[in-house]
Amino acid sequence: MFSIAKQSFLFGRKLAGISVPRVCFLHYGASSNVVANAVKFGSHDGQRRPTAKMPKLTDIGSRTLFGPEQDSFRETVRKFFQKEITPHSQAWNERGYTDKEIWEKAGSCGLLGINIPEEHGGIGGSFADACIIMEEHKYGSEEQKQKYIPDMTAGKKISAIAMTEPDAGSDLQGIKSFARKDGSDYILNGSKIFISTGWLADVVVVVAVTNKEAKSAAHGISLFIVDADTPGFKKSWLMKKIGLGASDTAGLFFEDVRLPASALLGEENKGFYYLMNELPQERLLIGVHACAQSEFMFEETKQYVMQRKAYGKTLSNLQTIQHKLAEMKTEICVARAFIDQCIALHEVQQLDAQMACMAKIWVSELENKIAAQCLQLHGEAGYLYDTPIARAYLDARVQTIYGGSNEVLKDLIARQILAPAKKI
Template identity: 40%
Template sequence: MLRTLFDDTHDQFRAAFRTFLEREAVPHHERWEADGIVDRQFFKQAGASGFIGMDVPEEFGGGGIKDFRFNAVIAEEIQRAGVNSAGLGLTLHNDICMPYFLDLGTDEQKQRWLPGIASGELITAVAMTEPGMGSDLASMATTAIRDGDDYIVNGSKTFITNGINADLVITAVKTDPTERHRGMSLLVVERGTPGFERGRNLHKIGMHAQDTAELFFTDARVPVANLLGEEGGGFLQLVGKLPQERLSIAVTGVAAARAALDWTIEYVRERKAFGQSIGSFQNSRFKLAEMVTEITIAETFVDRCILALNAGELTAEEAAMAKWWCTELQGRVADMCVQLHGGYGYMNEYPIARAYADARITRIYGGATEIMKEIIGKSLKV
């Protein structure tokens, strides 16, 4: 089936980004996996090459084009190149953090932060999750109490992607601890803020090159000028950005499944058993047929969701559908592809092994599968 989502401009962008990854990411990925963090230089190189802030206005150093298809190209090529854990920080920066600055930032904030964000000099993160909080955002305990021209922030966050590298952390806080949803606000906490400390770089099952950290705030003094949007509007601001975040995860999920399938097809064509390629056995063909069918169907739905996002029409329910289906598919495909690789699929030198480990978290972050089903189910009003 002919895929019609992209035009010649996106194809040229894809070719350029593929070359960029082969030059700037693939040769370093083993070291980044061992170090547990990507070099900051990678973000600067991406910014200089035009792969950050495609939707940032040109006056601030961006591409000036609001089209999520470019973001999708980046996600797909990261998976194809097998540098998923390294690329996650870039997609978080572009897909998830950027809209907060573009849509909620004041003119002064945009002038202060957007040029550095677009150039890769300022790396971003968003801090919502707290120890013991789970998916109940309104129960967060991190507070920001107004004191003149500053907020005094106290509390902690955990599982924060880009947590070590980040220069600007969009932090969900309670500016009114007596309220639940209406007491939440978003503050940008900058690197070097007194009282803001980073904990350990968390050791995970997968995503080893992606720095994931604990963050601590002890009487951290953050200027009121760093408030994103309106005080007390944090919950609605977060909810409003979740469809794009979840679509981003869905795009990555189905792209990861496609990459895993491609590696496996190549492997089973070459691997011999009982005098023939293992891909020629009926069981192998059936499993490959199942995977390529499900991936193609999921890809078609996600492409429609991307166009809906571009048109401002993507709903929370549709994004939830895409997120839970594609991440569950990613897990199923990775598992079956390891099986078809046999013992070699369990060896880290094969990309499928890392893809298998990396796949497990996608059913949890950005809203667990169970939360996605609850969102969809509630919309049915049964």
């Protein structure tokens, strides 16, 4: 149950994007191509080529993680986003949210619930197939799974995860929302802020304190499933952001919201540990998206400098431009190799928190670096808001912030590095 909520939460973030690559990675952890006639160039003597050897970083058919069936499905996914998403992206960005109908279209095409078990209404694929869709389903009861997952997979219900509060962001132990016991029910009070898909959400997984006397804050946090029409649950205005314009973001308010015991997700006071188990996956997926977007920006820029003329020849004839392209491709391909290694490790449950943090930090910062360099190479054209490179530049900025700020994640990595020394 928590997994499918995570899916809607992250899918909503990426659905908001302008370019096709922003969403196609949902299924394979790789980039896609905004060009309608994407090049299919992969196998050679039975071997799949690494990304670095492909004519374009966004070409289908590379990477040993995937096979011909997944390549075929990737093409289907690209066509869906080119047809159903790209034509509406500017209007959605200006409005601040997408049409609800697009979720149902995605669900009818099998683009949601990719790795949710078939018995719960999902597709039954793997993490490599879904990549951004969480593979853990153990927290929800059978009743909760049957009630929510089929509609979420079909796109009939949109979900959100309400963690962040005005005074608690990366530090989840600082949350103040409180659900007190009242007989067998809970009475929820509190507020949340910066909640992705919060405006459109039909159901929200809310993080709240249930035991103020616990030995530590982590031991007193629980998760609750709250339907949008529950009395006392209100949504604030749409928040205007500098990027990801079509990803609706809102504040949520809970005033004496009465919840039955069946609304508790998992066990009482175990919510913090459920979240900690899922966060490495989210951080990997931010890295996955950042790598895909870096590939997209590189290809957009390569195409531009091969056409744009200055001093009687194209920009691509200038050595300084050639060197910059060489540097960017090298860095992106190194990032791609690391991200693919993380995906492969996660498939066999070998990805740890430290490595997921590394992936998120390194590739999100690379995305921002690539965005700045690609915009610079576009010149004034890159500064126009309606160009793909300008919007990619704005969208990239949040990648180092959500999912745990990069500064906080560096602390987590450092703790693990120094942990053996502390034991001596």
